[in-house]
Amino acid sequence: MKNNIMEQKVGVGIIGSQFISSIHVESLKQVPEAVIVAVMSPTPGNAKQFAETHNIPKYFTQLEDMLALEEVHMVVVGAPNYLHCDITLKAAKAGKHIVVEKPLCLNMAEADQMIAACKEAEVKLMYAEELCFTPKYVRLKGLLDSGSLGDPIIFKQSEKHDGPHSDHFWDVERSGGGVTMDMGCHAIQFFRWLNANNPVVSVYAHMSTTVHRHRTKGDDNAILILEFENGVTAIAEESWTKLGGMDDRAEIHGSEGVAYADVLQGNSIQTYSNKGIGYAVEKAGNTIGWSFVMYEELWNYGFPQEMAHFVDCVRYDKQPLVTGEDGKMVLQIIQAAYESAGTGKKIKLPFNTTIDRPYKLWKPQN
Known part of the structure; x- marks a missing residue:
């Protein structure tokens, strides 16, 4: 157009x-x-x-x-x-x-x-x-960019709930992988955005399928460690096995300070329900029992x-x-993570493969 x-x-x-x-x-x-x-x-x-x-x-x-x-x-x-x-x-x-x-x-x-x-x-x-627009995370980046935290040293981000809401996420042929494809992609772009798109030079990952073996060949828990060219280390924890609703939080550790941001806690209503909560993002996990109910939920997530x-x-x-180029770089890092989880080795970037589905790097097909 x-x-x-x-x-x-x-x-x-x-x-x-x-x-x-x-x-x-x-x-x-x-x-x-x-x-x-x-x-x-x-x-x-x-x-x-x-x-x-x-x-x-x-x-x-x-x-x-x-x-x-x-x-x-x-x-x-x-x-x-x-x-x-x-x-x-x-x-x-x-x-x-x-x-x-x-x-x-x-x-x-x-x-x-x-x-x-x-x-x-x-x-x-x-x-x-959306994490690049989430108000708490935008403020977190503002603290870093202002110099209040000094030079960045370590980034952390975790997103956890009890599993996807749609069947296609469980099917690795349609989704390409498990929790790393579904939620690890959030952390990777979040880290790149925080770090002004400084190049990622290596990825190390551990993945497992612990709770949902009957539903998926994909990973339902993953830990990713990214090393950036400027020396920053970023750690992502992603899970489809955490009960009690969504958990989404991040940290920045710098040479002059540290900052913690929790998307759901701190401006939410701690709630217990036997029926579950019908809010939009909360549908990503089972909200029967304790959960954190947001006011202006979509705005708090940045959608x-x-x-x-x-x-x-x-x-x-x-x-x-x-941009699309950002999405492509995230995908390359995801592929490197699956390769690392499959080989037990740190994978240097750029990482090139012709595999059609990232999960196959972790679980080679017979």
């Missing part, structure tokens, strides 16, 4: 009708410069029901039909991982700007195709990493701010904070 649309709202098409697409819609409703035009889902009845629930005027079961709408300027891809590449190629060809949920895709070949197609079509490829930024990039032809 080469024309400037500064004088009009950005028309958005939603691709997907499940958990993450609901978050996208609720977030976009808080962006005055955007208007949700249509939703598309191939599953019969899903798009219609989603459109009725969210008051979206048009719905489709065929992607090409939605992409044919001139009033759609940007699409937001909330489909399973294995569909990201094909959807992006078709959307780019149709001249639509594209927001892709994490992870960007399944492998480096797909990432290269997606980036090349968007460059050729002169559309923006934006990578949806509306993320969508407002991407809409602004489309309106005013700005460079996105998180």
Whole structure:
């Protein structure tokens, strides 16, 4: 899309009708410069029901039909991982700007195709990493950038709950891997953003499948250690086995100070429920029992701010904070992590492989 649309709202098409697409819609409703035009889902009845629930005027079961709408300027891809590449190629060809949920895709070949197609079509490829917009984490980065913490030494980030909400996450052929693909990608981009995209030079990882062996061949627990060129060490802890709802926190240790940020605790309502909590992000884990209920939950996670930024990039032809190239680099680091977990060795970057699914580097196929 080469024309400037500064004088009009950005028309958005939603691709997907499940958990993450609901978050996208609720977030976009808080962006005055955007208007949700249509939703598309191939599953019969899903798009219609989603459109009725969210008051979206048009719905489709065929992607090409939605992409044919001139009033759609940007699409937001909330489909399973294995569909990201094909959807992006078709959307780019149709001249639509594209927001892709994490992870960007399944492998480096797909990432290269997606980036090349968007460059050729002169559309923006934006990578949806909400941790770069999460208010507590934005403040954490501000403390680091101001010099209040001195030189960065160690970063830590953990995200834990009791497992994915949709079946495709459990299927490694559709998802590409386990918790590292699902949530480790958050930590990796978060670390790169904190560290001004300083290059990652090595990755060491340990992964296991401890609780969900009956549901997945993927990892349900992972610890990743990233070394940056400037000497910073970053440690990610990711789990699908933590009971009691979502846990999301980060730390920065510097030469002159330390800072801790917990997304859910400190501005939440500690709650016990026998039925479970129906809040959007809390659906990522089972909330029966104790959990932390957020006010302005989506805002606290940064989703509306993320969508407002991407809409602004489309309106005013700005460079996105998180791009397709960032998504590709995250994927390369994820692949290196699976290779490290499979070999027990530290993996130097850049790491090149032609494997089609990252989990195969950890559990080679017979």
